[in-house]
Amino acid sequence: MALESLWQTLEASSLATFLAESAWAFPTVESLHVLAIVTVVGSIAIMDLRLLGLASNGSAVSAVSDETLPYVWIAFMVAVATGSLLFVSRATAYAVNTYFIAKMVCLVLAGLNMLLFQSITWRGRDRWDRSATLPLAARMAGGISLLFWIMVVVCGRLIGFTLAAF
Amino acid sequence: MSTFGDLLYDLSQYLRTTPALDLADRIAATSLSRSISSNFWAVPALQVAHILAIAAAFGSVLMINMRILRISGVDRTMGDTVARFAPWIWWALLVLVISGLGMIIAEPTRELLNAAFWIKMVLVISMIGVTLAFQARTVRLNVKDWEATHARRTSVRLTSAAILLLWCAIIFAGRWIAYAPT
Numbered sequence: 234m235a236l237e238s239l240w241q242t243l244e245a246s247s248l249a250t251f252l253a254e255s256a257w258a259f260p261t262v263e264s265l266h267v268l269a270i271v272t273v274v275g276s277i278a279i280m281d282l283r284l285l286g287l288a289s290n291g292s293a294v295s296a297v298s299d300e301t302l303p304y305v306w307i308a309f310m311v312a313v314a315t316g317s318l319l320f321v322s323r324a325t326a327y328a329v330n331t332y333f334i335a336k337m338v339c340l341v342l343a344g345l346n347m348l349l350f351q352s353i354t355w356r357g358r359d360r361w362d363r364s365a366t367l368p369l370a371a372r373m374a375g376g377i378s379l380l381f382w383i384m385v386v387v388c389g390r391l392i393g394f395t396l397a398a399f
Numbered sequence: 400m401s402t403f404g405d406l407l408y409d410l411s412q413y414l415r416t417t418p419a420l421d422l423a424d425r426i427a428a429t430s431l432s433r434s435i436s437s438n439f440w441a442v443p444a445l446q447v448a449h450i451l452a453i454a455a456a457f458g459s460v461l462m463i464n465m466r467i468l469r470i471s472g473v474d475r476t477m478g479d480t481v482a483r484f485a486p487w488i489w490w491a492l493l494v495l496v497i498s499g500l501g502m503i504i505a506e507p508t509r510e511l512l513n514a515a516f517w518i519k520m521v522l523v524i525s526m527i528g529v530t531l532a533f534q535a536r537t538v539r540l541n542v543k544d545w546e547a548t549h550a551r552r553t554s555v556r557l558t559s560a561a562i563l564l565l566w567c568a569i570i571f572a573g574r575w576i577a578y579a580p581t
Contacts, residue, residue: 256404260578264571275458289483300472304461390447
């Protein structure tokens, strides 16, 4: 398969060899990855809990969004960059790992959920921006987001138990 | 790496000469330790709980400290910010202590004889000490007139940045437990 040879090429690159052989590179990149992911999950959960009406109900939804989303996006970009490096170091093993694939599926679903929320539900926010109880579509977006991000953490940690003995 | 790695290795070797060795052996011999470590899902589940609690705590720490540094959340008063996020930090810390104890009981040798684990513990205690002192001296007493009393003080801003950096260092040390040469 074409993808398989791509993973092999990536894994044979000097960058991948360095990451795999250096004593400190992989743990350092992985630590940054964890820091980025807890920032994404911790910040987006604040928004999700507001959408669910469980916390920050005294603040407007748009204010909570403005406060949290910049951290979500910056940390997400760091997570993608560091995650790509981790992937490259053992591309052929990650590409076939069940939990890695499940993690990517959860990421895509979390992204689609956010896209739907931002492009459809968010347009009507003037009517409920300051309400504690939001329309069902907004509450569902918050619940689904929280669920998929928790699954990202679950799958991410399980990769470490199934890929190698770390 | 070699010098830093050597330092971690030497520290881990030193730990084997302390009561930590005997303690790790005694914990490993308990039936609780054996039942947790023999279950494939138990340690990952504890680690997931630990990471999610760190996310909750770090997200809250980030919001409070970015508000103090006036980088975000300035449309909310300092009092409202602390009321919203501080309880989440302490409840998350409780989950962190419980899940952390679970991981120590499951794998006492991996944790107690590991230099990165003890570096993390020193960082955690420092972070809690600095946070409590900071709360007592600033947030709790003068939160009502925060902007007039504390908002622009360099010491307040520096302490706030230090607390954020301590959390980052704790997260790093936590992940390094898996890699420190022992």
